Every structure is written in structure tokens, then in C-alpha cells.
Amino acid sequence: MNKLAMTEDDLQAWVDGALPEARRGDVEEYLAAHPDETERLRAYQAQKQALKALFQPVLNEPLPERLQVLATQPVAVDPKKRPIFERWSLQRIAAGLLVAVVSGAAGWLGHAQYQGADRQAQVMPLPRQAAVAHVVFSPDVRRPVEVSAAQEDQLVAWLSKRLGTPVRPPKLAAIGYELIGGRLLPGNSGPVAQFMYHDASGQRLTLYVTTENATNRDTGFRFAKEGPVNVFYWIDGQFGYALSAGIDKSELARVATAVYDQLEHK
Amino acid sequence: MDNAALLAEIPRLRRYARAMLGNRAAADDLVQDTLERAWARCALWRAGSDLRAWLFSIMHNLRVDQLRRPSLPTHSIDEDDFEVPTRATQNDRLEVRDLESALRQLPDEQREVLLLVALEELSYAEVADALGIPIGTVMSRLARGRERLRLLMEERPHGANLRIVR
Numbered sequence: 001m002n003k004l005a006m007t008e009d010d011l012q013a014w015v016d017g018a019l020p021e022a023r024r025g026d027v028e029e030y031l032a033a034h035p036d037e038t039e040r041l042r043a044y045q046a047q048k049q050a051l052k053a054l055f056q057p058v059l060n061e062p063l064p065e066r067l068q069v070l071a072t073q074p075v076a077v078d079p080k081k082r083p084i085f086e087r088w089s090l091q092r093i094a095a096g097l098l099v100a101v102v103s104g105a106a107g108w109l110g111h112a113q114y115q116g117a118d119r120q121a122q123v124m125p126l127p128r129q130a131a132v133a134h135v136v137f138s139p140d141v142r143r144p145v146e147v148s149a150a151q152e153d154q155l156v157a158w159l160s161k162r163l164g165t166p167v168r169p170p171k172l173a174a175i176g177y178e179l180i181g182g183r184l185l186p187g188n189s190g191p192v193a194q195f196m197y198h199d200a201s202g203q204r205l206t207l208y209v210t211t212e213n214a215t216n217r218d219t220g221f222r223f224a225k226e227g228p229v230n231v232f233y234w235i236d237g238q239f240g241y242a243l244s245a246g247i248d249k250s251e252l253a254r255v256a257t258a259v260y261d262q263l264e265h266k
Numbered sequence: 267m268d269n270a271a272l273l274a275e276i277p278r279l280r281r282y283a284r285a286m287l288g289n290r291a292a293a294d295d296l297v298q299d300t301l302e303r304a305w306a307r308c309a310l311w312r313a314g315s316d317l318r319a320w321l322f323s324i325m326h327n328l329r330v331d332q333l334r335r336p337s338l339p340t341h342s343i344d345e346d347d348f349e350v351p352t353r354a355t356q357n358d359r360l361e362v363r364d365l366e367s368a369l370r371q372l373p374d375e376q377r378e379v380l381l382l383v384a385l386e387e388l389s390y391a392e393v394a395d396a397l398g399i400p401i402g403t404v405m406s407r408l409a410r411g412r413e414r415l416r417l418l419m420e421e422r423p424h425g426a427n428l429r430i431v432r
Binding site (some may be wrong): 008009012013015016018040043044047048050051052054055056058059060061063064066067068070071 | 269272273276277278280281284285294297298301302305365366369380381383384385387389390405408409412413415416419
């Protein structure tokens with residue numbers, strides 16, 4: 001009956017509601033005469049609905065920070081946006097300086113490491129581990145942490161799960177340091193956690209937390225200087241803590257005391 | 267390029283990438299690469315033209331590049347720790363899983379067209395533009411993709427119920 005020049009394109013367009021008004025009548029007439037075709041096209045429509053339902057939740061997921069950053073802060077220079085340009089220039093200079101500092105630190109640490117070449121199989125002492133982790137991650141401009149402070153609950157849950165015991169970043173806002181976030185790192189024999197903080201000037205400080213000290217006795221505060229990095233560390237039961245930063249000893253001691261107090265009174 | 271406009275497009279880019287790749291981490295990597303390339307080429311974007319279609323075309327080209335040089339697929343172990351419940355808690359969960367796995371079985375070129383049309387609701391012309399293919403090719407890939415997906419869902423042998431309507 002319907003000898004309309006009906007094409008598959010028309011039928012697909014009908015499914016998507018993309019047919020011109022004039023053509024829709026023709027297609028509907030055709031479909032009325034071809035129930036099996038109607039069934040096929042209905043299946044396509046159902047498919048479309050099902051696909052939307054399946055992936056709809058992605059739209060409501062919180063955006064990962066690494067993507068959010070890319071929307072609000074161009075990586076490349078946009079000549080129309082002077083302030084951003086200038087900010088980036090400063091950041092680049094800072095990054096350059098930090099690369100120099102890290103290279104120096106890595107060289108220094110590497111040098112020390114080679115002196116003990118015959119004992120390479122030995123585990124790295126806590127302050128050394130923490131200092132290395134500090135110089136590796138704290139200069140990272142774009143991705144200093146794996147999970148940011150905005151998702152502190154997730155960070156705490158994740159690190160606690162991986163370390164096998166509750167760990168929580170101390171709150172240092174009262175003494176001027178704000179949590180950036182944290183990450184999981186390999187220690188001597190298992191996972192360790194690193195929390196990163198910064199002050200208003202951007203000075204970064206990391207707290208390294210291990211749970212590998214089952215056999216060690218508790219210690220009081222100890223201080224170590226690892227190249228340009230100052231480290232305060234102490235062992236408390238199975239936990240080893242090390243606070244590292246490129247700031248002077250007295251300022252670091254002030255922060256370490258605050259951390260210690262919080263951890264003692266948790 | 268407007269920051270707010272770009273920010274508004276990210277959820278859709280993520281949704282499409284997730285549907286295309288099936289893996290959250292890989293999808294977000296692709297979105298990140300897309301945004302980086304978009305910024306690098308923002309001079310090429312004409313204000314007033316369709317930002318969404320432009321971003322999809324960048325993503326498509328990146329994906330073509332990726333497929334040309336296959337690398338070791340990596341997967342971050344802790345992905346599941348952060349998985350907010352993403353799927354609708356409907357009782358046809360199994361069916362939903364089926365749809366996802368059936369979608370994986372489509373050839374890339376068909377899945378891409380199908381998702382841009384069905385999920386992202388781009389017009390056929392926009393799809394042709396984003397993918398750099400003629401509109402006739404869009405239509406034939408769409409028809410084949412839909413039919414294949416339908417057959418996969420019905421678990422019938424391929425081609426058993428194909429009908430050419432010309």
C-alpha cells in the first residue's frame with residue numbers, strides 16, 4: 001500500500017524526533033501498516049531512554065579537582081586574560097626555582113645514599129623517607145596530592161583503609177596551616193600516608209605517617225636535617241610521624257608540637 | 267573561550283567519555299586531555315560557534331590518536347573507594363549491566379555515533395561535523411549501531427532479523 005519512498009534515514013530521524021513536520025505524517029502512515037517496523041523503532045527509542053538512564057548519574061557526580069581546575073584556570077596563556085597570565089608567569093618562576101631546589105635536594109640525598117652503598121639493603125630511616133617524599137611532592141604545582149582537602153572524608157576513609165588503622169590529618173588552621181590533601185605512598189614494607197599543608201604564603205609542609213614501627217620503641221621528638229629539608233619525627237606505638245618542610249627549625253618545632261598535641265589527645 | 271561555559275560542558279564530556287570508554291579513570295583522563303587541548307587551541311575557536319560540538323570533535327580526534335598508538339591499559343586500584351553510587355537503583359539492574367556490556371561490543375565508530383545522537387542529542391549535522399564524516403556515514407553508522415545493539419540485547423544471532431527498508 002504505502003509506496004512512499006521510505007528510507008532508513010527517515011525512520012532513524014523519526015526515532016530521534018528529527019523529522020521535518022511534513023515528513024512525519026508519511027512515516028507514521030508507513031508505520032501503521034508495518035507493525036514489525038514499529039516494534040523495531042520502539043526498541044530504538046527504548047534503547048535511547050535506557051542509555052540516558054544508565055549514564056545520567058555521571059552528570060551529577062562531583063567534578064574531580066583536576067578537571068575543575070582546567071575549566072577555571074587555563075594552562076596555556078590566554079592573552080586576553082592578563083591577570084591569569086601574570087599569575088602563571090609567577091607560578092612558572094616559582095616552579096623553576098623549586099625544580100632547582102629539588103634537584104639540589106635530590107642530589108644531596110642521593111649523595112648521602114651512595115655513601116652508604118654497602119648498606120643499601122637496609123631500610124631507609126624515617127626522616128630520610130619523609131624528606132624524600134617531601135621534596136618529590138611538595139613542589140608539584142598542579143597535582144601535589146591525590147585526594148584534596150575538599151574530599152577530606154574520602155581521604156580519611158581511604159588512607160585508613162589502606163593503612164589498616166584509623167589515620168586523620170591534624171587540624172593546623174589555628175597555627176596558620178591549611179590542609180591541601182593527602183596521598184598514599186610506598187614505605188619500607190607497605191603503604192604510608194602523606195598529608196600536605198600550606199600557609200598563607202604558599203609554604204608547604206608535609207606530615208608523613210607510617211604504621212611500620214611495630215617493633216620500635218616510642219621516642220620523643222627528634223630533629224633531622226636532610227639537605228634543605230628540616231624534619232621533626234617521633235614514634236608512637238606502631239605509628240611513625242615525620243613533619244617536613246623547608247622552614248627553619250623553630251617554626252617547624254612550633255608546628256610539630258601542635259601536631260603532637262593533637263595526636264596525643266585524639 | 268569562556269570559563270563558565272567550559273565548566274558547564276565538563277559534565278557532559280565526562281558522561282560521553284564514560285559511556286564511550288566504560289572506565290571512569292580512563293574517561294576522566296580523556297576529558298582532561300580534551301580540556302588541555304581546547305585551551306591550547308582556544309584561538310581556533312570562533313566565538314559564537316557551538317562550544318559543545320567543538321569539544322566533542324577535539325575529544326574524538328584525541329581518541330583517534332590514542333587508538334593509533336595503543337599503550338598499555340592502566341587502571342588505578344582504588345577507583346572503587348571513590349565510587350559514589352552511580353547507577354539507578356532500579357530492579358532491572360541486570361538489564362542495565364547488559365546494556366553496558368552490549369554497548370562495549372559495538373564497534374567504536376558505531377558506538378560513537380550512537381552515543382552522540384542518543385545520549386548527547388547532537389543533531390546529525392553536528393555529529394557529522396564533530397567526527398569529520400559525511401552525514402550519510404553518520405546515518406548508516408547510526409542505523410547499524412542501533413540494530414546491532416538491539417540484537418545484542420535480544421541475544422539473537424546477528425543479522426537474523428535485519429530488514430532493509432529502501
